[in-house]
Amino acid sequence: MNKQDYIKSKPVQSFVEWIAPMLDTPDSFNHKYFLKKQKRDWECDSIFCAYENYSWQFKYTDEFQKEIKGTSFCECEEVLHSLSVKLRNGVTQGNNNICKEVSRQILQWGGVTNRNIDKIENIENMGQEWFLYLLQTKEQFERNLDSNEYFRSEIIMNSGFTKIYSLLVDDFLIYDGRLGAALGLLARGYCEGKKLETIPEELHFCWGAGRESIINSKEKSRRNPSSDKYRFGSLYSPKVHLENNIRANWIVQEVLCNTKSKFNCLEESKKMRAFESALFMIGYHVKDHLFQ
Template sequence: MYRSQYLGSDTSGVEPHAVREFIDWLAGNLSSKTLFMHEYIDRRSGRKWQFNGLEDACERYQWKHRGVPGVPPGNTLASNADALDALRTALQSALACGNDHAACDAACAVMRWGGVGAGNIRWLQTNTEGLAKLLCSTTAVLDSGNPGLLHKNLRFNAGMTKVYSLLAEDFIIYDSRVAAALGWLVVKYCQENGLSRVPEGLAFPWAPSKEAPNAAVPKNRNPGRNGLSFPRLNPGPLHAEWNLKASWILGEVLRRDKTSQFVQPSSIPALRRLEAALFMIGYDLPRSDRAAQAVPSSIPAPHPAWTECYTTARQKQFHYRIDDTGILLKRGSRFPVDVINRMLNNLREECGDAPFRLANSATQVRANEAEFGIGTAYFRATYDRGNPPDSSALAAVLADIGVLLFSPDRNEWSLNAAELCPDGHHGPIDVKWISEREIEP
């Protein structure tokens, strides 16, 4: 379905012209302070957030970022706009000259910015050859407005939507928070218009949040209420198609809006500002009355999905997930944050900016005969109680989320200083904020 067809034709749902009517309705209500009033409790800080509409949500946007070259750390909409501009320039420069390795580096930086490095960085590094061409061809399809041309095996998820948002024209980030907020808007539209079912063209798929296994109260990203239901989001071409539809709708809403703050002059594009408002709203949605009664506040959160990974030396498959306390392997091993911090600080103290080896032979490390590397640093970090070979999996995970960099040509590792030490080599390394970023979205 082309853009013009989607925005201009009838939907096959319960309401004729529902897409166009929803666009008119939202364009006329962008400035409403009561219709889109929302509040929730931030699970990490305990802070209560209250928004008087979408404009207020945009003004109070927050996302902590650091490690983007040339951009100081920050958490405001303006500082994130600067970070995204720098990342866009890096991506476009890499694609302009067809440089696969530069494209990979830039895309990995986007993943780290968005807290979606797990799984995505490893995929990008594994598929570096031809990556520039893939990103160019997919962007061309997205710009064509015909999602039917998307490759059936296209990798498209919460990470890749961030990459393509910097490459495609007027293309928003469609992650679980934005998807939740879009569905929340559709529910309000349906309720105001007496619809008992969500029109097919407005059934934006939703995805659950990433939760720590010990979360007492999981965040709700399912916008469904009282019979108004939405499908689950699946990665791949379907995600990309709904990403396009969401971008088309919001773009058309802004074209019809004449009075809200979103269309007032700003250095930040209006579509990006509206996306930011949805991002803030979609952190946690209210549950339906029935669901609220059925779910006590003490219910444990469902475990997040395991992420597939491979050790670099022997390509042994394993699975991991990240929580507030560190990294957990599916086979049972756990690497606490304090152990990881001690290991990384020891590597920096011994090697500085120089690369190092894995060097994690159990016998050699324990006998103090191994070349200094990750194995010895890990052993020291566990106060000589850890198993040095376990550092193979730990190193692979840290590379997966961008903390360590691995050079397969030289079989060497290095600290990602841009991620760990954005202000130089001052103060101790602490990966706590990185683990929090990876589970926050």
């Protein structure tokens, strides 16, 4: 499916209309849970409120071994913008060392260095410099950005690499397990509200379990947005992950372009990141959510 067919489909258009009042109307989307790492309650009463209450405790070391840390959306957005500029310049200049160092910083910011650094090294061990892999992947995304059927098998896709791609390619969301869980939750709410028999394929977003959920099987369903009637799949393969990422890019762009909310008051360059941040917070814990 290409972008135009996707966004013009009845399920997507109907979903955009359904979600519009929940963007910033008070008490339109009440969601709450307990943040274990920060040991505090978190809540929102709209999707925009979820963005306003964004919190991610990040820490990484830059190329000068200086520790960079923060928590707020503004702090995250500032460092991500800086990392994006460095990464893109490194790719343009063909500077492999810069690309590897910035990629390490991105993965460390996201808390997903485990195994992903090894994947970068594996690419180089197979004879391809990392900057060239990024350049070819970026060119392929940009050349075929309106389709989700063009992917070569060599593209690596997981919760770490989506962060790198998001800073390399315009309008590319960080599609991790939390974002997938949030989109699945909203899709489930839409299906319940419309009393649909099944989930439309266009709105079937896959989710991923968090690290602590994988370790502790009792926590495994924390990010599973499914109900007895509406069952959402998990991010079980790179191909599925990438296809979900592309469809998420499209539907979030469509929501932002065709609704009126406080998101429209943000700088153009920050709108998509702000919506992504709202979904990130919502997706931390979705299994107990009940729609009004």
